[in-house]
Amino acid sequence: MGAGATGLGVAWDLMLRGVAVIVVDQGDLAHGTSGRFHGLLHSGARYVLTDAVAAGQCQAENLCLRRIAGPYIEDTGGLFAAPPEVPDRLIDQWKQGCRAVNIPVAESVVVKGLNSRWNRVFSVNDGVINGYPLLQALARGIEEGGGRVLTHTRLVGAAEANGKIRKVILESAEGTQELAVDAVVNAAGPWAGEVAALWGDPLPLTLSRGVMVLFSHRQQPQVINRLDMPGDGDILVPHDHISIWGTTDRETALPEAPPPDYQEVIELMERGQEMFPDMGQWRVLRAFTGVRPLYRAPGSGSASTRDISRDFVVVEHPLSGAFSVIGGKWTTFRLMAQQVADRVAGYLHYSTPCQTQSHPLPPRLESFDSSGLAEPFLCECERVSTRQLQQYSGGSLSDLRTRTWFGMGPCQGTFCGHRVAAWQSLRVGVEQSDQELLNFRSERERGMLSALWGDNAVEWLLQRNIRFQGLGEPTK
Amino acid sequence: MRREWVVVGKGPSGLLSASLLLSAGYDVTIVAHGQGSFPLWSGTLDFYSVDQQLRPVAHPGDHRDLLSRYLSYDQWLSGWDTWRQILASIGVETQVDAMGANLLSPTVTGVLYPRYVVPGWQYACPVPEPVTVVSWHGIVDLDLESWAARYQLSSGLEAEIRYRPAPPSWSPRWTALHWAGFFDTEVGMAWLEHDLDEAAVGTNAQYPLLLPQVIGIRGTEKILNRLSLALGRTVKEIPLVAPALGGIRIQERWQRFLVRQGVRLLTGEVILVNNDGVKLADGRMLAGRTVLATGGVLGGGLRVNWDHTVVNTATGEAVLWSGNPEDLPVLSIGGDSSSYDVVGRSSGNWNGDVHGGAGQTLASVLKWWYSLQQEVSLAK
Structure with missing residues (x-):
């Protein structure tokens, strides 16, 4: 299940x-939770100060996943940067902890954009999972x-x-x-x-929610962690051409992920600007919540x-x-x-032992090659064409979105939502595709509203303008 | 009363303000940083609200509550004529319903949508009728099968559709602007005439023939008239989404008209406004009484920061926002003690997504204009 x-x-x-x-x-x-995480492939270094067992498991699994799931792992590497108030004693303790569970640590050069006072930086073998x-x-x-x-x-x-x-x-x-x-x-x-x-x-x-803020652009080439006791707002993870900043940890009542609480987003952003002083000017795309199930x-x-x-x-x-x-x-x-x-x-009563440490995952499907295609893109941000959608003709609009990534770029579906829905309507009928479009819009809008500032606020108003004044989509 | 005016912003509200000032003999400078919202706008004047069944209310007389925030009913009716005259003076003819009700005009997805004043190139009708729609592969916003199905749903009537291959020079990178530029050429026009000749075969000649809104930028009316004559039926356009050719055509013609009439049109970012005029980011000062038509958050007149503070970008003033997204489109700036006037989106009250777009342009500019005239007559 x-x-x-x-x-x-x-x-x-x-x-x-x-x-x-x-x-x-x-x-x-x-x-659920698997689709709502930051994507970090832990080296384990995040846990060495609090939980050496978990840290060791992370390091071993990190190496294992690189072997069996290579096409789904991006070897970005990761950095740990210590804020000035972290004492040398803690840094030494952290380095020893890493060594104890075989996490390779090296001194690193200073990172561009990082608070210049955070000048003690170390590299580890963090990575990114393409979930x-x-x-x-x-x-x-x-x-x-x-x-x-x-x-x-x-x-x-x-x-x-x-x-x-x-x-x-x-x-x-x-x-x-x-x-x-x-x-x-x-x-x-x-x-x-x-x-x-x-x-x-x-x-x-017990359920715990974590908020993450998603920015356009790969703000940093590597994962960047705050070197400190684990807490809120201490991981920046690059994914292709976006970045995810997270996260928080608050008890929550329902399994369905709630829209991010604005106060939590503010706190996350304040924390972020300690690390990257210009984070408030980064082009924000949306914020989202994941729900962690914890065993009481x-x-x-x-x-x-x-x-x-x-x-x-x-x-x-x-x-x-x-x-x-x-x-x-x-x-x-x-x-x-x-x-x-x-x-x-x-x-x-099956006696066959586990195979997964050595059995590679199925190969990654060739990513769709859109170069030289004699048809326009329906989604210009993520370069998704009709030809690509046709590979998944059975899916719902939301399934198509996670398979082709349409509607995930800076415009959050403003210009492609109605196009993909029109294409979909030929298979499922106008009424169902209208309903799916409405679901798509509210899902995208929910994320945009949670980070309603800068160009994202402008984009949201543009999206509403086009939906309600241009396309005649229902306002209710 | 000062003779010099500075209009900040070159969207519909900015150009309308400039036109009215010009008509009264003022010396006008328009300064703008952004493009203005014309490319988001098909050029129709909408102004509607919904009844309890969420159906659009059909007659402007039914909008007295909303209207009275800006204008008396008589002012609105005469303002409507003013709007049509100004568009006519820049070379854009418009259609209205003879009974003063809405015209119906289909969107790019086939929804019939109520509109009040519609540019001559756009298809609109008082009651729905069956139509023929022709489009070309490569115009991704207009999906004909889906359009016809939705048109059938919203009107109960047939839409014949004809998909045609794109012209030989087409490439996947073509936007609406490339198509329009192509049809403005002799080659493009000849190709279009020939293609529609073939496309129309077997369609019902009684039905109006509709095309996506890419039929030229400068020569639109000429092309559409020529096609209507050649095919012996009405040929009109269905507006696409942004970049919207309707708004772009109006902006080009309007700016050209104003500049020819002696209005200065400058590019610059206003960073300060006071009783003397405005200061630009590059250090230039422009003298004159100032009206801000800077367009709210969408137009760039307001900026929202990550901590939810909001700033008037032309003056640096803080603007109060509740944090509720629904209030964002209706934030207002200025006030009685301000050193500037305000028109358009930042005059508040009116959410274009709910009450119809562009209606606020007309209502807020006219309100400002009437009060200015009162001020002038008092001064005399």
């Missing part, structure tokens, strides 16, 4: 062991291996026999279906509590067998064959999947 990094990772691992798998998600791939293509590749690999990936499908019930889970009931636009199963892995992230409640064993989850320490008297790690938790529910996995980091998703899959495979 859940087509994020955890769910797809577990399914991939089990599939390689010969287990028949089905992945179910209520939305598109990476609908969407990686998860799309896992889904492809699972399907090619005989598994299935059902998106836009909700789990609404489970049935048992003799204390073992036997069936799940799924609902989608096509209707309700029952699937016979031997085991279920609940990897629904922030929704994991709701899923486990379906078999009567709700999980003690269980009270006494629980009947479940619970295996608690510092980073993530695997729960075996009283109902046999029902497993939940909570927490974790993108960087260590493979390791987490391995540990979950070990438990599930054991339960199912």
Whole structure:
């Protein structure tokens, strides 16, 4: 349950062991937390001061992902820059911590644009994960291996026999279906509590939200971290031609990511300008929130067998064959999947060991070559043409967006939203494509409104002008 | 009363203010930093609100509440004629409904949209009718199949469509401006006439024939008339999105007209305004009474900072904003004690996305103009 990094990772691992798998998600791939993160492939250096185990796992998985998922990792390298108030003692402690878990550290030159007083800078082997293509590749690999990936499908019930889970009931636009199963892995992230409640064993989850601000342009070639105890607003991650600045950590009530709180964005920006004094002038595109599921320490008297790690938790529910996995980091998703899959495979009496440390992920699809194309782009910011959309003719507008990246550039779909919707309407009809366009608009608008300053404020007003005065889209 | 005026901004409100000042014999300088909002505008004067069923209200007489913030109803009616006369004087003919109601004009996605005053080149009709639409591969904003389906939905009527191959010189980089430039040439015109001859075969000659709004910049009316004569039917345009040829044509003609009449048109960034005039970023001073037509946040007259402070870019003054995005389009600047007048978007009150675009241009400029005339007559 859940087509994020955890769910797809577990399914991939089990599939390689010969287990028949089905992945179910209520939305598109990476609908939840996996699609709402900063993209940092941790070296582990961020955690050496607080959690040496997590730091070591990050470093090992960092190297492993570079081996098995090379096409989805950008080897940007990372820097740690210490603000002037950080004492030398802490820096030495940090360097020793890195050495202890084999994170290579070197002194680095001063970074352009960085606060000139932050003159103690070190390089580590951070990188960037291209999350969407990686998860799309896992889904492809699972399907090619005989598994299935059902998106836009909700789990609404489970049935048992003799204390073992036997069936799940799924609902989608096509209707309700029952699937016979031997085991279920609940990897629904922030929704994991709701899923486990379906078999009567709700999980003690605490949800935490993190805000990230997205800027146009690759403001820095490398990942830049604040060398200090981990806190709010201390990571800048370059992604292709944008940059993500994050993040915050506040308790939140609902699994659905809320729009960023403006005060949190302000605080993030204030913190950012300590590091990069001109961040307030960077061209902001949007802000967004991700929701982290955290496992609350269980009270006494629980009947479940619970295996608690510092980073993530695997729960075996009283109902046999029902497993939940909570927490974790993108960087260590493979390791987490391995540990979950070990438990599930054991339960199912599969003896094949884990393959994922050495089995490369499916190759990356050739990126669409638009050079020399005798047709105009529908999305000029991200250079997406009709020809490229046609490769994914089955998808929803939001699925098309994450596959082709249309509507993700500085104009946030102002000039291409109606074009792609018009193309889509030939397949699904005008009324449905209008509805999808409305969803697309409100999703894009939500991000823009959360960072409504500078040219982005102008862009938002331009978008409204074109939508309501030019295109005649409904204002309500 | 001073004879010199400085108009800051060259969007519709700036040029309309300059035209009125010019007509009363004032000495006018226009100074602008940005392009102005003409390229975002098809050239129609909209002015509408919606009833409880969210249907557009059809008659200006139904807008008294909104209007009374700016003008009396009689002032509005005469202002409407003023608007049409000024456009006619710069060479842009307009259409209105004889009964004073809205005309209906389809958008580039096929939605029928109410408009009051519509330039002559744009298709508009009092009641919906079946139409023929011809477009060329490469004009990505106008997707004909989808257009016809939505037109059918919004009007219940048929739209015949004909997709045609792009001309031989076309490249994927062509924007609306390239197309328009091509049709302004003799070669382009000949190609167009020949292509439409073929495109029209088998279509219903009773239906008006509609084309995307790329039919020239300077020669539009001439081309459309020639096509109408050759095909024996009405030939008009459907406006595209920005860059909008309708607004660009009007801006070119209007600026040329004003400059010919002796208005100075300068490029410069105003950084200070006082009772003597304005100071530009390059150090130049322009003397005169000042009217700001700087266009709000979208036009560049206001800037929003990351901490949600808002600044009037021409004066450096802070402008109060609640932080609510819905208030951003209606922020107003100036006031009774200001050393400048304000017209257009920054006069507040009117959200063009809700109440119709360009209506505010006319209402706010006329309000300013009428009060100026009152001031003049009091001074006498």
